[in-house]
Amino acid sequence: MRNPDLVLDQVRVRYRENWRDWLLHDDDDANFSFPLAAPSADAIARDYDAVGQWLRAWRTWSEAQPVARLRTVTRHTVVGTQEVFTHLDLPTIDDLVALDHGLADHWLRAKTRWKRLNALPGGVATERLRPHLQQIVDLDGADFEILLRSAVWFTEHPRSGLTIRQVPVLGMHTKWLARNRRLVLACLNITPSPDGADQPHEELEQHDLDPLGLKALPVHVDVILADPADRALVGGLRHLRAPLPEVNALPLRPEKVMIVENKESAYLVPDQPRTVVIHSLGNHLSVLNEIDWLQGARHLYWGDLDRAGMTLLSRARAQLPRLMSVLMDPATLGEHQALAIEDETRADPPESNLTDIETAALTGLTTEHGTYLRLEQERLPSPFVLHQLTRTLEVHGFDRGR
Template sequence: MTMLSVAEARTKARTRLSSSMALWAAEATGEVRVEIALKPPTEKQVLSDQTAAADWAGSWRAVEGKAGDASRLEIDWEDRTWARVGRQRVPIRLRLLTPDEVAGFVGGDAARDWRKLRDRAQLIRERFRAESNDTASIGDEDAEDTEDGSSLAAAIRSQSKRILSLSDAAFVTAVDVVDWLRTHRLGSLRPRQLPIRGVDSKWFETHRSLVTALLGGTGQVDAVSVLDAEPRLRLRILDSTLIDTHLDDITAPISQLSRLPLSPRVVFVFENLESVLAMPEWQGAVAVHGSGYAVDGTARLQWIAGAHIIYWGDLDSHGFAILNRLRSHLPAVDSVLMDEATLLTHRDLWVPEPKPSTGVLAHLTGTEARALDRLRAEGDVRLEQERIPWDMALNRLRTAAGESSVPHDS
């Protein structure tokens, strides 16, 4: 028989609750419409097993009879008149009209999760309602329909899994942090400066996305500056005439490095720090440590825009992914030693790449794309930057930089 059992209906309702609870909690949805067809039997099916049909109808009468205030539900019944069975009253549809009704019918962990998420979303709305009311017109009783209210709902929805996963104490702390940050406009702070018990840099690493989203939902996204130490870069000034300083190896926040009065003709961006440190004096040149996927921070250096930028990374899928990322910000970047010929010349130095990148890299040249295809075809191999002989690397860098930028004679 095709009759839908109570257990099967609960499975369907549980699936709907799991997929919709973030939306329902975020938007404080009071009414929903979850309808589940119960697939009543035909006369032929009843005749084939009247006991099963009767038990099935009885199970739905029992569900309807047990439904209390916390698990109200509606079952549509219909009279069927069959020639050989007579008149029978059968359930045809289960209707659940609120999220609480859905949760009450489902029961178990899913219902507990719903109630927790519902209550926490309500607490967030109540705690930050003043932000929404600030933009609502006088007398507007539905402040949560304002743009800010919608933004807060979107933040709750996007962070529902994290909101649900927190312990009670951790959730209260997260809300306290958001509330403190949005009401204390003190500029950029370090996590150590926040007067909230138990909050430190490690706490922010764990809860950054939630705090950022909720601050954005209250219209105070700029207050999130406390969460991040400004990214730092390391660079070497290879030509002492470029700047009036005795420093040639500098590590500092990007904003400070960007203000240096530099006008290099060529900027080398290397994935490997040892390559940066090994660079000789070079007329008009600066070498920057790209720091892997943080390489796009290089594009924030104001003085880099007018320079010839040369990137050299590991010959592996991640090296090309990093190059692709840099070139998405600085399209004119040239690569060096990231071609198929270099790969094949050093076959004896290959090692396996344990977790290759599989993304689509739209900013590679044809030469680079062929090298990437080849290393994948060879079984996801990699040629690390440091394995290439230094003399060979310098010659290729000279060629890439052009005649106007060559190392000083030593």
């Protein structure tokens, strides 16, 4: 015998599994029936009191649920006839969701939003939107309004050539679009590229923006000229930040190029002849293929000793196959492990191009408890860092292999 709580659980499961189909196919008049595992005549005779409690529970429940219909049958038992409930019948979806406030709120919001989506210029592609329906229903009211305004504007301006901040849609900004780009594309019946970003803190690149007819801001590159002779070419400046084409046009012919993950750590790199530092690229590592004066130089990489740092190292090496890492080895980790903190961030796995030493360092980031460590560049003592960097940079022909 199924009690009301158990059957309500079945109602919720039925709703979660089917609400998208009901919404997309306009099945408001669907009929639902949930068997209650009614007791047999023998079961009634064996435990009449338990059956009575079960019947009273269902009567009390149904009195509070006017939309619910309990189907009955008469059992003939050795102790007399007994009418028992066999099924909970619900004629419509609205009757079904009325049994649970959470379902009722979700269904009303889903229907209301689906109606407004269908009113967009040109309509919407039902199956294109289907995978995104839950995310759309979960949007707060303000974000849903921005989604609608964005879909209308991009429909009317498919090739604007504007940057994100130039789009005159109230409430839409870079992080909003990064977070909701796939929803916008689905409303426009556009298939996103499989490698497109949908992360709230990631900058959208040109291939992410092309389907929307937008243009990305030019990538800026941070450079440190560690050679005084190079600084003389640009008015004595040691630190530069400029768009990629301007950095590429610098009259440089470095012998050594050091790529450093973070700005504060890059400032520790000492002056060295024919040495240039590039830092703070984040995930924009593809620019390494677009700076002509990197060709012919020897390349070093120094990043955080954590899982994300190792992934960035591997991605940089995918651009510069002869890239050599520094201060990203088990010895550095072991000597300074007391300075490491727990790493709870999500990290993508690295490419399959780490050296054995780097792989050992990556393995060493996993603790015996199954958690992860993060040893940030900035935590390493400056004297230790300066000694290691100077020793590496002063070696004219450091190992060019992997």
